[in-house]
Amino acid sequence: MRLTVTRVVLNSRPGNNGAPVAENFRLEEATLSADLADGDVLVRTLCLSVDPYMRCRMNEDTGVDYVTPWQLSECVDGGGVGVVESSRCGLCVEGDVVTSFNWPWQTRAVIKGSVLQKVDPKLVDGHLSYFLGAVGITGLTALLGVREKGHVTKGANQTMVVSGAAGACGSIAGQIGRLDGCVRVVGICGSDEKCRALVDDLGFSAAINYRQEDVPARLTECCPNGIDVYFDNVGGSISDAVITQMNSGSHVILCGQISQYNKDVPYPPPLSEETKETLRRKNITRERFTVLNYMNQAEAALCELSQRVQSGQINVLETVVNGIENMGDAFCSMMTGGNIGKQIIKISE
Numbered sequence: 001m002r003l004t005v006t007r008v009v010l011n012s013r014p015g016n017n018g019a020p021v022a023e024n025f026r027l028e029e030a031t032l033s034a035d036l037a038d039g040d041v042l043v044r045t046l047c048l049s050v051d052p053y054m055r056c057r058m059n060e061d062t063g064v065d066y067v068t069p070w071q072l073s074e075c076v077d078g079g080g081v082g083v084v085e086s087s088r089c090g091l092c093v094e095g096d097v098v099t100s101f102n103w104p105w106q107t108r109a110v111i112k113g114s115v116l117q118k119v120d121p122k123l124v125d126g127h128l129s130y131f132l133g134a135v136g137i138t139g140l141t142a143l144l145g146v147r148e149k150g151h152v153t154k155g156a157n158q159t160m161v162v163s164g165a166a167g168a169c170g171s172i173a174g175q176i177g178r179l180d181g182c183v184r185v186v187g188i189c190g191s192d193e194k195c196r197a198l199v200d201d202l203g204f205s206a207a208i209n210y211r212q213e214d215v216p217a218r219l220t221e222c223c224p225n226g227i228d229v230y231f232d233n234v235g236g237s238i239s240d241a242v243i244t245q246m247n248s249g250s251h252v253i254l255c256g257q258i259s260q261y262n263k264d265v266p267y268p269p270p271l272s273e274e275t276k277e278t279l280r281r282k283n284i285t286r287e288r289f290t291v292l293n294y295m296n297q298a299e300a301a302l303c304e305l306s307q308r309v310q311s312g313q314i315n316v317l318e319t320v321v322n323g324i325e326n327m328g329d330a331f332c333s334m335m336t337g338g339n340i341g342k343q344i345i346k347i348s349e
């Protein structure tokens with residue numbers, strides 16, 4: 001028997017120096033066989049994720065060895081969660097909720113059971129999209145990034161700054177910083193609405209709209225005792241301004257540099273001589289953090305994230321759009337600040 005599915009393929013590349021557009025993606029109808037081979041699983045897609053790292057998969061070379069480029073006219077993939085419709089794999093049965101980091105952008109798919117992970121909906125009180133965000137890869141990035149590179153210490157009266165603070169990683173990282181003992185957590189983001197969400201919904205001490213405000217002046221105002229921890233999601237001039245005001249012996253968590261992803265530069269992107277001198281003179285640590293290198297801690301970290309979300313200690317923000325036809329738009333929207341919290345695309349109920 002053959003099933004008709006809708007899928008998204010890479011239509012064109014933006015160019016290493018280009019901004020992605022929705023037209024870089026193309027919707028197609030396709031058919032797939034429901035007669036499964038041994039080890040295969042037929043899944044129905046519930047939610048898909050779009051993430052900044054995907055920008056590098058649109059290039060002919062991703063710049064890293066642990067993720068491959070998407071190929072023209074081939075189905076693209078990323079984080080996804082769905083339900084098993086039939087299975088020839090012992091790891092999951094019909095009705096199980098499963099997730100994968102390599103979920104095809106398709107309404108239904110045949111996936112090798114070996115790349116699927118069965119998840120318990122109770123861990124997220126039924127909010128299955130949380131497995132793609134707060135209780136998934138971006139929540140892990142926030143929690144493990146702070147714990148491994150932040151040197152946050154209860155009682156040390158630390159000030160934390162988070163850039164990209166209203167996004168999937170940043171919105172969790174700031175809450176972890178507060179829960180772990182920072183007495184002041186300041187977020188930098190791109191709209192007044194996001195600033196209000198950070199302070200009113202997530203408990204940030206203050207928020208700075210980098211598009212409208214004088215970032216250096218506002219940092220001086222919001223961080224009167226300097227900056228001890230910087231969770232960096234964006235790089236560029238925002239990070240230069242933050243690093244200038246960091247204290248001696250402080251710590252940068254180098255999570256991402258999204259302001260540089262549409263430029264043909266290596267990762268991590270080069271720093272200005274002035275910023276390099278500041279880091280050296282003040283003995284500020286700035287270590288690259290890649291969550292994929294800490295997956296041995298994922299199970300315990302996901303359990304903690306689940307407990308903190310269920311208890312209300314961590315509040316989860318999401319921006320949800322509906323329909324596989326909106327994948328390209330959702331990706332481009334996320335890359336240009338259209339999301340508050342994790343950007344999710346709902347594919348089916």
Ligand SMILES: NC(=O)C1=CN([C@@H]2O[C@H](COP(=O)(O)OP(=O)(O)OC[C@H]3O[C@@H](n4cnc5c(N)ncnc54)[C@H](OP(=O)(O)O)[C@@H]3O)[C@@H](O)[C@H]2O)C=CC1
Nearest residue numbers: 052167168169189190233255256257258259289290291337
């Ligand atoms: N180290 C790791 O293992 C991982 C790293 N990452 C990185 O973490 C960062 C955040 O990812 P994620 O939470 O998934 O995405 P977000 O949900 O934060 O979405 C991206 C956000 O980045 C902001 N942004 C976009 N362009 C710029 C710019 N030029 N200057 C400042 N801000 C910008 C936008 O918000 P705004 O309105 O504020 O501009 C946008 O909403 C990225 O750099 C990503 O690559 C993510 C996962 C794993």
Ligand SMILES: CCCCCC(=O)/C=C/[C@@H]1[C@@H](C/C=C\CCCC(=O)O)[C@@H](O)C[C@H]1O
Nearest residue numbers: 053056062063064067255256267288289290
């Ligand atoms: C979701 C897990 C991270 C995926 C890793 C990845 O694909 C990285 C690609 C970079 C990308 C930067 C994006 C995220 C930073 C990840 C942290 C790290 O790699 O240390 C872009 O700059 C090109 C690739 O190097």
